[in-house]
Amino acid sequence: MVDLPEFKATSLDEIPARVSTARNAFYEHNTRDLEFRLVQLRKLYWAIKDNEEAIMEACAQDLNKPRFETNLGESGWLLNDIVFTTRNLRKWAKDEKASDIDLAFKFMSPKIRKDPLGTVLVIGAFNFPFQLTLGPAIGAIAAGNTVVIKPSENAPRSAALMQKIIEASVDPSCYTIIQGGIPETQALLAERWDKIFFTGGATVGRIIAKAAAQHMTPVVLELGGINPAIVSKNADPRIVARRMLWGKLLNAGQVCTSQNYLLVDKSLVSEVVQEFKNAYKEFYPQGAKGSPDYARIVNEASFARLKSMLDNTKGKILMGGTMDEKELFIEPTVVQVDSVDDSLCSQESFGPFIPILPVENLDEAISLANGVQSTPLGLYPFGNKADVEKIVSCTRSGGVSCNDAALHIPTLPFGGVGESGYGAYRGRSSFDVWVHRRPITSSPSWLESILAIRYPPYAGKISKFNAASALRPDFDRNGKKLSCGWLRCVFTLGGGSAKAGAVRATALAANDEDA
Ligand SMILES: NC(=O)C1=CN([C@@H]2O[C@H](COP(=O)(O)OP(=O)(O)OC[C@H]3O[C@@H](n4cnc5c(N)ncnc54)[C@H](O)[C@@H]3O)[C@@H](O)[C@H]2O)C=CC1
Numbered sequence: 001m002v003d004l005p006e007f008k009a010t011s012l013d014e015i016p017a018r019v020s021t022a023r024n025a026f027y028e029h030n031t032r033d034l035e036f037r038l039v040q041l042r043k044l045y046w047a048i049k050d051n052e053e054a055i056m057e058a059c060a061q062d063l064n065k066p067r068f069e070t071n072l073g074e075s076g077w078l079l080n081d082i083v084f085t086t087r088n089l090r091k092w093a094k095d096e097k098a099s100d101i102d103l104a105f106k107f108m109s110p111k112i113r114k115d116p117l118g119t120v121l122v123i124g125a126f127n128f129p130f131q132l133t134l135g136p137a138i139g140a141i142a143a144g145n146t147v148v149i150k151p152s153e154n155a156p157r158s159a160a161l162m163q164k165i166i167e168a169s170v171d172p173s174c175y176t177i178i179q180g181g182i183p184e185t186q187a188l189l190a191e192r193w194d195k196i197f198f199t200g201g202a203t204v205g206r207i208i209a210k211a212a213a214q215h216m217t218p219v220v221l222e223l224g225g226i227n228p229a230i231v232s233k234n235a236d237p238r239i240v241a242r243r244m245l246w247g248k249l250l251n252a253g254q255v256c257t258s259q260n261y262l263l264v265d266k267s268l269v270s271e272v273v274q275e276f277k278n279a280y281k282e283f284y285p286q287g288a289k290g291s292p293d294y295a296r297i298v299n300e301a302s303f304a305r306l307k308s309m310l311d312n313t314k315g316k317i318l319m320g321g322t323m324d325e326k327e328l329f330i331e332p333t334v335v336q337v338d339s340v341d342d343s344l345c346s347q348e349s350f351g352p353f354i355p356i357l358p359v360e361n362l363d364e365a366i367s368l369a370n371g372v373q374s375t376p377l378g379l380y381p382f383g384n385k386a387d388v389e390k391i392v393s394c395t396r397s398g399g400v401s402c403n404d405a406a407l408h409i410p411t412l413p414f415g416g417v418g419e420s421g422y423g424a425y426r427g428r429s430s431f432d433v434w435v436h437r438r439p440i441t442s443s444p445s446w447l448e449s450i451l452a453i454r455y456p457p458y459a460g461k462i463s464k465f466n467a468a469s470a471l472r473p474d475f476d477r478n479g480k481k482l483s484c485g486w487l488r489c490v491f492t493l494g495g496g497s498a499k500a501g502a503v504r505a506t507a508l509a510a511n512d513e514d515a
Pocket residue numbers: 123124125126127150151152153154180181182185186199200201202203204205207222223224225255256348349350
């Protein structure tokens with residue numbers, strides 16, 4: 001067995017000084033250097049790689065997470081994330097030529113610099129403790145920020161191991177871990193940050209957003225969702241059951257993207273239920289409890305919450321339903337319910353419940369889903385192409401996975417909308433979310449005679465200015481688009497009035513002479 005470090009909360013007195021060290025480090029400007037960032041990420045890669053066994057053990061102790069799930073969803077996920085980031089960082093960080101700039105301003109060489117935000121805070125979650133804590137931090141490091149990381153105290157073994165990994169690998173003045181629960185998080189929230197990234201529930205999400213507002217701090221909130229799966233009469237019951245069961249057995253359903261309830265065309269319900277039973281037997285021939293491939297609920301409080309949800313259902317249990325409090329085990333459980341107001345549908349379960357509500361048709365399903373929560377994190381439509389397109393175009397959600405569970409492409413932007421949060425990361429978005437797109441222009445001295453139009457005295461300058469810069473609408477008063485013949489486009493150098501085109505042409509000529 002691997003020896004794991006002990007979880008120890010950071011002293012409250014120490015927190016301001018630790019944050020201040022990270023803030024001062026930002027102003028030493030080392031993190032501006034791309035090579036510095038790349039070296040940090042590469043060192044972090046090897047620290048994670050060298051601790052893969054320990055990560056397995058920590059996740060097993062915190063959540064009884066199966067080795068396969070830890071490999072794919074935690075250590076392997078992060079290792080790939082780092083390699084993908086280090087391979088692409090130079091390209092992402094490059095100054096971007098500003099697009100859609102009017103000719104008159106092109107001479108100022110407008111560009112967009114991807115500036116680090118400064119000193120940022122990442123508050124991680126318990127359910128994928130490594131992925132959802134170090135994942136956002138990888139993007140923050142890549143973008144040139146100094147970073148303070150607060151892992152979830154609800155996965156203490158993983159939190160302590162992350163501290164060991166971070167302290168052994170990256171620059172301690174730039175990147176640091178604060179451990180603890182509510183008091184420590186509140187002490188962190190009292191500080192001024194340049195961005196806060198939080199993964200967790202909506203209740204704490206609101207507390208974070210309010211605290212951040214005091215300092216005008218931008219926030220990313222990766223929250224959960226009461227995610228619907230909508231199954232049309234044209235869906236394949238076997239595919240529905242296997243994929244939806246996977247969506248709920250992964251980490252025993254403690255995944256923000258997992259479906260919370262299924263709205264199934266009533267003609268398909270009995271077949272879908274039978275296929276759930278078949279899939280369950282295939283995935284866990286000896287039952288989930290005896291299998292090494294099934295996680296446990298994170299703690300007693302979560303177990304009690306889930307138990308009361310099941311105790312309060314008015315539905316009929318059709319599969320599973322067993323629990324063991326000592327082991328924090330809850331079996332994957334299919335329940336047929338008769339209303340979306342049932343205790344299993346109306347709240348986010350964050351556990352292995354699979355409530356099924358029979359519906360008349362797609363219209364009813366869409367209307368019910370929009371009524372339960374109109375902006376969930378994930379949406380899972382099952383059916384033919386026309387069915388899924390109809391569902392997608394009549395709903396909103398952070399992301400959609402058609403005919404499947406979860407939102408799982410690791411480099412696709414990932415984030416919520418409305419109640420499921422805001423801001424997105426993963427892949428290139430993990431870099432973009434941590435930078436300020438800083439526009440930079442540079443006005444050459446030779447432009448002075450042209451720029452002089454902006455200085456007083458203003459008399460007689462309005463018409464000249466408008467002639468040079470006002471854009472002529474390509475639509476009429478009824479909102480109808482006017483056609484733009486190619487000749488006109490040539491004469492106006494890309495649009496606008498002919499006069500404006502002439503002025504632009506003059507300016508171009510002046511530029512050519514200067515060159
Ligand atoms: N990715 C997601 O969408 C996730 C969603 N969740 C949802 O959130 C629920 C609760 O999960 P938890 O891990 O307990 O997450 P949470 O939403 O309670 O957040 C826990 C974090 O917030 C801090 N915190 C808690 N109360 C606070 C307060 N009053 N002031 C300041 N900081 C506070 C804790 O120290 C910890 O760092 C889950 O049952 C699930 O529904 C949880 C984990 C991930």
